[in-house]
Amino acid sequence: MEEPRQTLLLNQLWELQSANGFINDADIKRLASGFNLSDVEVEGVVSFYHFFHRKPTGKYSIYLNNSIVADLKGFHRIKETFERETGATFGSVDRTGTFGLFLTPCIGLSDQEPSALINFYPFTNLNAIKVKDIVTQLKKGVAPETICDIPADNIRYTPPGNKSVFFKPFEAGSAIERAGKLGPEKVLEELKKAELAGRGGAYYPTWKKWDAARLQPAVPKYVVCNADEGEPGTFKDRVLINTQARSLVEGMMICGYTVGAEQGIIYLRGEYRWLQHKLDEAIREYREVGLLGRECAGLKGFRFDIRVQIGAGSYVCGEETALLESLEGKRGEPRTKWFFPVEKGYLQQPTVINNVETFCAAARIIETGTDAYMQLGIPGSPGIKLLSVSGDCKLPGIYEIEWGMTVAELLELCGAEDPYYIQVSGPSGECISIREKYRRISMLDLLARKDIRCGGSFMIFSKQRDLVKVLLNFSEFFKSESCGICTPCRAGNFIIQRKLERLSLGLANEKDLQELKSWGTIMKNTSRCGLGKTATNSLIYAMDKFHDYFTGKLDKEFNGLNQRFDMEGAVKDYEKYKI
Amino acid sequence: MAKMVTVTIDGKNIEAEEGKNLMQVARQNGIFIPSLCYYEHIEPPLGTCRVCTCKINGKFGPACTEKISEGLTVEVNSPELLDTRKAVVEMMFAEGNHICPACEKSGMCDLQHMGYELGVSSTRFQHLFKDRVIDFNPTRMVMEHNRCIKCLRCVVDVKTSEGKKVFNYQNRGNETFVGIDYEQEAKLTEAEAVNAMKICPTGAIILRGVSMAEPFGERKFDRESVQHNYNVKKKPVSRPALMSKKIVATVSLAGCFGCHMSLLDVDEELLDLVELVSFDKSPLTDFKNFTNRCHIGLIEGGVCNSENVETLRKFREHCDILVSLGECSIWGGLPTMRNSIPLSECLEEAYLNSATSEPGANIIPYHEDLPKILDRVYACNEIVKIDYYIPGCPPDANHIWKAVKNILWGEEYSILYSEFKYD
């Protein structure tokens, strides 16, 4: 089936955005009539994505990361320096139209913060001197791509004794060849035996998803790789794409072979445009040696190809159904649960969506068989997991751990001094206190809350960090990344943020804490997708685990009068009329 | 022929066709599940408002996006679910700028009506007062962005004969609003345009010249609840034998005295009342200062200037219980229309540029002795702790006194649907 034209909309918008720095009225009209849409529909798509602009963004558009990890590493200093050096303020373009400054949530470089993207090329480990130097060069007309950094992979740990699963050399074609010998049923069996479960964070058994898609009668089917990696503090997919693009491609091929799909699509987040060439090269290489295309990998009747789609700055597009909408060239609004993607996904056809790490792991399991893999990890949770470690530690980077490692061991490995508060699986995950450091990291016991199931991000905060500030950063993130389609998340995140601000100003009382918890629970129970459902997770956990800290933040004088209602602030505007 | 299966809703077994929409099945079986975005002929269902949240097989989820399957167990009316759904509706009021007494849709608005049905008297959330515009550009329509609840109905359902969308979301998160395509809007037939206004569950889509066709007071939701089992039976009122006389104080802050007028609107019952209560500081007595400690203080109006703040604080100090009376006191009400406009613009409009200002006027009053205008209108509970809220604009007189008697003497009461009104 020909993919309908609207799927090209995002690409065309990218072309215009890159060429002119913005998308003008005439572009909107032209695209609308070209795609047979109304203007307001195209405008709706443009305004959804953070990286598309309707006003000029300058010759150099600079996106500075404002995630909490960047904040720990001196974000404010860098922000000031950029403003001083370029003469622009954040959110706008300088008078000469040269520099456009914008803030953006985590760009997947938490191991080398502060960092920024300039015309979508990465600049890492920024300090004031470096920023000054960059701006000077840009002013001279030096192209950003010639002076950008090549972000290090920072692979800090793999299981000792050469037992790395992800990072050992990979021979193109080895895994798909074995898959062809096994046949689809056996492939599923091996994945089941290895207990491979979705590494995007939901841990849905991969074999089940593939099997459901395989049993769908409708064709064509699609295989989609979720490389949106938007969860702040996560960067494992970045490193996999940079070092293991081939095993990713092959994982998708195995999936295509198993479920009977012919087309694979990798949805790469806009922040990782600088990595696209890695995927393109791998795909080209595979095509050239006949591993992709017709009769690919020498398997009779198996035809498979892969293309890359670039996202445009939206965290929620990592949610699988929002991702599908985005792939179709629409606003990235999550769908309802009326259909599952394996029934009606991309273009209403059966679709498998998996995370980068899931595909890479599948390729490795099939490549070597389950025996070696099952030796790793612990019973019930075999194998390994990639963690992106960042924050207050000496060795931020990628840790390929065996399931079953304790938090304490990991903290030791990464050189965390004085860890106090740890955010596991990103803002939408769970926060743990140092008191829980003997908990294991595994896929087990989620309900019993014994082990911790980590999605990939592991952010460490030491004692001197202000917990409310951290939570406010998260809340701001969810507020601006909510797609806005359902009430509890659209309004709730805003309401929660206001309340947290009160708390940080010392205006809250005991009732406010109870309300935060109860409102957070309401959002959890009523939101449409995972974003709204998990947005208040950390907050709710933190209020339990750091109870004393929170009560210490309250307005102790509360006696019926909101003492700190700020009369001076409230009449400030009016005081201007004093004669 | 589709398969028939059995599902259980609040303990009741129901036969239904497999794959059907749970919301539809519940309705057909006389079970009321609140909803706002659900619109029977739109498929797949929209699932945006989340007002229909139930517990489905033990998990929270919206009824309108659930397919009937064998053994489905649905819980609709637990206390937790009732409160959760109410909270979602309250969020809509906190998020939008809904000033019902000034709204064309009042009385036939699904949102307002859902407020009544779920017993929303004040929102637990602070109003956000987001600055939104009213789009007067389309030829026939007015888009009142303050009132849109982003239900998606218009986006999905309103199309031109060429199949092009007239409405679409713009931006995202809390910035989301429904953009209207002027060019496409002009292509709609009159009937299609009227339909757009009708399917909008709020007063966001208004058609010029048509929106006020039905008189207030005779509109769809003006008289009756849709929940026929709703408790409208008037219970006999039991008055405790000994009712000691209580002292009441009242005040009108940034209000219009409408609530005070309503307070007196109990006809001959007023004579009963003076037996039971005496008034201390109040416009009714014209006492300027408190002479006694009061049992209850009734506050009309929100807080718009420094004097209001001081008065309200005095009330908190001198009264055991404070009651916010009416919308302005509860969340700011009509005066909050200025909250999304900078103070300077408001003052200039009032004193310099308005049609009634003196020609050549160039002074915005400021004097030591004058109260200072606050940057925005505040709800009373932003300044002091408020114990109870009596909604309405103004609240019905009977409603006020029933509530007050209940607070002071624990007297039981029930309120008629027609008394429980915001506007």
Ligand SMILES: Cc1cc2nc3c(=O)[nH]c(=O)nc-3n(C[C@H](O)[C@H](O)[C@H](O)COP(=O)(O)O)c2cc1C
């Ligand atoms: C708000 C939100 C953001 C998400 N972002 C990502 C992401 O960036 N990458 C990802 O792989 N999965 C993400 N997910 C999870 C996906 O919805 C989905 O579960 C996953 O792609 C399935 O692949 P897996 O089974 O291999 O994990 C996100 C989910 C939500 C609710």
Ligand code: SF4
């Ligand atoms: S929970 Fe948030 S992100 Fe998800 S659908 Fe609702 S508004 Fe959109």
Ligand code: SF4
């Ligand atoms: S009538 Fe409806 S739309 Fe109008 S202000 Fe009231 S709640 Fe909002």
Ligand code: SF4
């Ligand atoms: S304008 Fe009306 S119909 Fe459209 S989304 Fe808003 S509330 Fe719904």
Ligand code: FES
């Ligand atoms: S009626 Fe179900 S979500 Fe709106």
